[in-house]
Amino acid sequence: MTPVVQVADLRKEYAMGSDRVYALRGVELTVEPSEFLAVMGPSGSGKSTFMHVVGLLDAPSAGSYRFEGGEVSHLSSDARADIRGRRLGFVFQAYNLLPRTSALENVELPMVYAGVPEEDRRRIALAKLEMVGVAQLAQHHPNQMSGGQQQRVAIARSLVNDPGLILADEPTGALDTKSSQEIMRLFARLNENQGITVMLVTHEPDVAAYARRIVTFRDGRITGDAPNDRQAA
């Protein structure tokens, strides 16, 4: 099977004032379909930069990145936007739902840009809200929902275009312990039952424990890559 993510000697450097920052110094990683991967590491280890490059929000300075078999390291920003909209799903720490907009419309948003016909959008969005267990909140606005509920809506949004990879950046960072556990169980269930590939970025071992493979970053390089034998449930 074609790997979802295949990076080789991936480098990213940028100027910060007069200094050059080497955020990624030759990263090698392959992610197969249906993997549930946690990326760990302290702040400044390069894990966030790595996620931005993998999520096609940023282009690497050098190296190769094949996403679902195609080389994407030199794509234009428009081409990257198209892949983000159609093949990638994002879940952020701050949920990033549009304010004063219903859960349903929030979930429909990626389909608006992907050009999905209107009559299909509503149906798909409702199905995904159902899948993450908040169908009853379809007409609620974000300020009428708890943090856990908002994050579920955000997860539904990341699922609507049936992406090849979901990138979750500290998805539980703003949640209490109970909600965190529920959200992580949801990710585990989606991965287990639907075979959805998930790449999770976190610095909390408790959260990483839900993944089946843990990759550790330090100083812009991968220093650890091991299966998680004791997956939490």
Place this chain on the structure above:
Amino acid sequence: MTLTATLRLALAALIRNKTRSVLTMLGIVIGVAAVIVTVAIGVGARTSVAQSINSLGSNLIVIQPGSVTQTGARTGFGGASTLTPDDGLAIAKLSGVAAVSPTVSVRTQVVAGENNWQTIVNGVAPTYTFIRSWPVESGRFFSENEVAGAAKVAVLGQTVAGELFPNGDSPVGQTVIVKGAPFTVIGTLAPLGQSGLGQDQDDTVLIPYTSAMERLTGLTTVSTLMVSAASAGQIDSVTQDATQLLEQRHRIVPPQTDDFQVRDLQAIAQTAAQTGTVMELLLAGVAAVSLIVGGIGIMNIMLVSVTERTREIGLRMAVGARAASILRQFLAESIVLSTIGGLIGVLCGAVGTIAVAALTHWPTSIPPQWILASVAFSAMVGIFFGYYPARQAAQLSPIEALRFE
């Protein structure tokens, strides 16, 4: 994304911020409304001036005596007494002339029984009613025979009739005394209203010009020759021919200046029209300035909106929006904002115009091209002032935008 989808998205975003959207529109609304009201009043005033100039008589040419120099002092136009009824008869024979009426004007007191009134007594020919398009309301006008015989007959304007016969009795058949001479009233004129210069045109008494010369002025000359050209196209040729003819008849050779002056109302009407055009340009300038101020308001709010919604922009980019989609979205918002503002402005302007017309009884009319122009200009203001903020939004890097606090 389709155009309708973009517009719907823009509308939804504006509805999400109702108060702010309405306040932002206000600049455009007030600008457009002010333009519509001033234009409506301006155009209405111009139309009424044009109407009253036309009411003086279509294709009218007025010939007045020129100035003369008497012992070194030059009198103004009309100071000379050079025009005679025979000049009028000669001009009447020119081709392209429909009618000629000599006019002798005297301001004097008119008495009827116990009532008296100072008015302008005009000695005219029977063609006068045709030249001025001024119909007789009751009774009849005097005939050529009565002119030839210098008959003592008079036709009263509405104002004079009302002042001299306040009981509502018909003046026809009654007698009025003009400068000691009794005149029989044979008719009254239809009301004509104010002239373009604000004069009450109905404040007059018409008598045969021969009677006026004989009994009022004692002169063999007349004050004015009123000439009506057969058509608007012949005004210029009649003006030239009449000038030549009078120069011959008055034996004027080049070094001498004409002792008369020929003017046509078309020229006066043109001057009025030019004044109107200048007014309209001025209004267009005011419109542009007020709409530009409104546009700056829109740009200001759009810039605030882009900053405020940086995270939203980041998210939209993350879920697949291209830079162009973001640009279109914000541009659409400012265009929708300014166009709706323009439409509301037209509506407010129309209501304001109706209110002004009702309160002041000024004639008003809103030309449709101004409505179109205001709305189109509003939309252009939206594009112009919305582009910079929209570009700022589109040029954001998705990572920076997502991280924005």
